Structure formats: C-alpha cells, structure tokens
Amino acid sequence: MSPSIEARQLSKSYGQFAALTKLDLKIQGTKCVGFLGPNGAGKTTTMKILAGLIRATEGTALINGVDVAKDKRGALASCSTLIETPEIYPSLTPKEALSMLCEIRGVPRGERNKRIDEALARVKMSEWENKKVGGFSKGMKQRVNVASTLLSDPEVIILDEPSTGLDPRGMSEVRDIVMSLKDRLVFMSSHLLAEVTEVCQEVAMIDHGKLLVYDTIENVTGKFAGGGNAVEIGFAGGVDEPLRLRVSKLQGVSSATRSNDRHLIVKFDHAAVTQDKLLELVAGLKAGALTFAPASGLEDAYLSLIKETL
Ligand SMILES: Nc1ncnc2c1ncn2[C@@H]1O[C@H](COP(=O)(O)OP(=O)(O)OP(=O)(O)O)[C@@H](O)[C@H]1O
Ligand SMILES: [Mg+2]
Known part of the structure; x- marks a missing residue:
C-alpha cells in the first residue's frame, strides 16, 4: 500500500x-503526526506543496501514492487541508458556509446535508448551525x-497550526476534536x-x-532528550519537598524537579526503568498522582535537536 x-x-x-x-518523509496508517x-x-x-497550493522546485509530493503536481484532484480526493484559512464571511451561518464549500468541492448534492450535520456534530457546533458566524468566538470559528x-x-x-491564536479553552476544544479523529x-x-x-503519536521535526527526525514521540524523546526520558507528573494534593524526594529516589529516576505547585518533571534513565514501570512505581507511592505525561521530554528533545543545527 x-x-x-x-x-x-x-x-x-x-x-x-x-x-x-x-525533504524525504513517508507517513502511513491512522494516527496523528x-x-x-x-x-x-x-x-x-x-x-x-502537499495541498497543491504551491509547486515544489524539485522532488515529488504524493498523497495516497498520487503525485499532487500531476493529478491534484486525484491526490486530494481523500485529503483535506486547513492552511492559512480565510475568515468565514460573518453574515453566513455554519450551515450556509459549509453548504457553499460542499458545492465548491463537488460533494454530491444528496449527501450534503448528512455530511454537514456529521461534521458539525464532530466539532460540537450543531446547536450553532443556524447562527451567524460573525458573532462567534475565534475558537468557534476555528471549529x-x-x-x-x-x-x-x-x-x-x-x-x-490549528490552535494558534486561540485562548486556552479554544485550544483545548481543537485538541479534543483532533483526538477524536x-x-x-x-x-x-x-x-x-x-x-x-497529548495529541500525537509521532513527530517530524x-x-x-x-528534516531532522521522524519517529514516535517515545523514540524521539528517548534518543534526544538529554540521554533519558522526562515525564511530567501531576499530584492532586500538590508537591512538597518530602514527596519530591520520594519520587527522586524511585528506581531509574535521575532527577525530580517541581515545575509548579502540583507538578514534578521527572527525568529517568530509559535503560533502568520503562515509562510504564515508572508509572506503576509512582502509583505505588499512593501520593495522589493524577496525571502522567511525557510533556517535557519532547521539549527537551526539541531544544537539543534544534540547537544542534543553529
Ligand atoms: N512567498 C515567499 N517568498 C519568499 N520567501 C518565502 C515565501 N514563503 C515562505 N518563504 C520563506 O520560506 C521559509 C519557510 O517558511 P514557512 O512558512 O514554510 O515556515 P514555517 O515553518 O511554516 O514557519 P512558522 O512556524 O513561522 O509558520 C521562511 O524563511 C519564509 O520566510
Ligand atoms: Mg507556518
């Protein structure tokens, strides 16, 4: 395939x-990259270039094996893009705006209403389908x-950059939608x-x-995040010094640093403890651990990779 x-x-x-x-890149499967x-x-x-909006000077861009430059319509038949989107005309309702797009994109007439209803339901905008877009927040427009x-x-x-320019709530709404895809x-x-x-399984930098790297987040952080992995752990009751010390003494943990009142950034040696084992160990402390995310690992990897090419 x-x-x-x-x-x-x-x-x-x-x-x-x-x-x-x-640039050489091959992405396959259903996931978020x-x-x-x-x-x-x-x-x-x-x-x-992938969206067929500009042409490459050299090389080839393909979607599902179809060359975008040679057969744009064929390549984009099963691909949608959101790049530098123009503002939706404020006096239109979502339903009207999407109907126009269906027409432009050649969605069969008999399927349009169903597709529009499904799309608006997916982004949780069904109740707003007949209200004018002009009165919407940025987050709603982006949905x-x-x-x-x-x-x-x-x-x-x-x-x-689907969530750039949105407030924290708008960002989280867009994040939820992407995760639902x-x-x-x-x-x-x-x-x-x-x-x-939070949203992606793989990253290309x-x-x-x-292109510097294309791999799973786990591998990228494992390889480039200062020789180890880092996770951010959130605790329901906050983090005090005794708790920080207990976490720092767990197997394979090289450092535990408070990032704020409720979170610890924990760096660990991947060879000594795997991420799932670390999660078990932290849960075993019965210290009210609520969240566990490899957030700062990616930041660490990003900074070391980008720095290398300055
Ligand atoms: N039409 C253009 N004419 C001349 N230079 C351009 C043009 N479009 C893009 N560039 C340049 O090409 C480079 C890559 O731009 P591009 O927009 O792809 O970056 P980006 O990774 O999307 O950045 P950002 O994170 O700021 O969106 C930039 O240096 C930009 O100034
Ligand atoms: Mg850009």
Whole structure:
C-alpha cells in the first residue's frame, strides 16, 4: 500500500533562498503526526506543496501514492487541508458556509446535508448551525473551519497550526476534536509541544528546510532528550519537598524537579526503568498522582535537536 503522505526529495526555493531542501518523509496508517520546527523552518511550505497550493522546485509530493503536481484532484480526493484559512464571511451561518464549500468541492448534492450535520456534530457546533458566524468566538470559528475539512470524509487531514491564536479553552476544544479523529491520518504543525505530546503519536521535526527526525514521540524523546526520558507528573494534593524526594529516589529516576505547585518533571534513565514501570512505581507511592505525561521530554528533545543545527 502507498504511504498516505509522501515527500520524495522535496525542495522549494524562493529565488536564491532554499525554504525546503530534499525533504524525504513517508507517513502511513491512522494516527496523528506532529510537524514541529522553529519559525521559518519550512512547515507551511511543505504543507502547501502537499495541498497543491504551491509547486515544489524539485522532488515529488504524493498523497495516497498520487503525485499532487500531476493529478491534484486525484491526490486530494481523500485529503483535506486547513492552511492559512480565510475568515468565514460573518453574515453566513455554519450551515450556509459549509453548504457553499460542499458545492465548491463537488460533494454530491444528496449527501450534503448528512455530511454537514456529521461534521458539525464532530466539532460540537450543531446547536450553532443556524447562527451567524460573525458573532462567534475565534475558537468557534476555528471549529467550523475544522468541520470544513471533514465534509469530504477524508482519510488524510493536514492542519497548519490549528490552535494558534486561540485562548486556552479554544485550544483545548481543537485538541479534543483532533483526538477524536483517531480513525484517520492527521498531519498537524504546531509550536505547542504539550499539545503535540497529548495529541500525537509521532513527530517530524524540521529546521532550515531539512528534516531532522521522524519517529514516535517515545523514540524521539528517548534518543534526544538529554540521554533519558522526562515525564511530567501531576499530584492532586500538590508537591512538597518530602514527596519530591520520594519520587527522586524511585528506581531509574535521575532527577525530580517541581515545575509548579502540583507538578514534578521527572527525568529517568530509559535503560533502568520503562515509562510504564515508572508509572506503576509512582502509583505505588499512593501520593495522589493524577496525571502522567511525557510533556517535557519532547521539549527537551526539541531544544537539543534544534540547537544542534543553529
Ligand atoms: N512567498 C515567499 N517568498 C519568499 N520567501 C518565502 C515565501 N514563503 C515562505 N518563504 C520563506 O520560506 C521559509 C519557510 O517558511 P514557512 O512558512 O514554510 O515556515 P514555517 O515553518 O511554516 O514557519 P512558522 O512556524 O513561522 O509558520 C521562511 O524563511 C519564509 O520566510
Ligand atoms: Mg507556518
């Protein structure tokens, strides 16, 4: 089977400036893949080429094995993208805006209402379907935008920074929607490493137009996060010094640092203790551990990878 998303030696230059250099990437399966990299790294450029919005200078972009440059319609038949989305016209309702998009995208007339209802339900905007978009918050508008990517029932969804510019509530709404799309491939750029850790199973990191790594989050953090892994553990009753000490003495733990009143960043040696074993050990302390996420590990890996290429 062809990869869902594939870049072969993909390059893009603007005059003398190389925005993307020989990018090779193959993504397959149903999962969420985070696309990370500093400002100007080439994320949007890559996504625009995949979406057929701009042409690569060299190389090939394929969606489900179809070359985007040669057969854009065929390549994008099962792929939706959300890249630099224009504002929805404020006097339209979500239903009207999505109906127009169905028409533009050639969704069969008989299926339109069903698709629109399903898409709006997925982003929890059904009750707002007949209200004017002009009065919506940014988060609600973005939910309608995400709904617009679902109209064609795509297998592959490409989202360029879907939660940027949203308040914490808006971000969490978008995060929940992306997590509900587990039955598809979502390729999503983001600067929010905590979000990526929560939502994605794999990450691709890019800098100066070159791919640095593409792997599972666990492998990326294992390989690049300062020689070990780091997890952030939240405790219901907060973290005091005796608790921090108890955690720091667990098997394989190299350091335990308070990140705030309720959280500890725990670095551990992957060879001495696996992440699931560490979770068991922390639970065994019966200290009210509530959350356990490999958040700062990705941050650590990101910083060491990006630093290396400065
Ligand atoms: N139309 C253009 N003309 C000239 N240079 C461009 C053009 N579009 C993008 N670039 C340059 O290409 C590089 C990559 O840009 P791109 O938008 O892909 O980065 P990005 O990874 O999406 O960054 P950000 O995180 O800020 O969104 C940047 O240096 C940018 O200035
Ligand atoms: Mg960008």
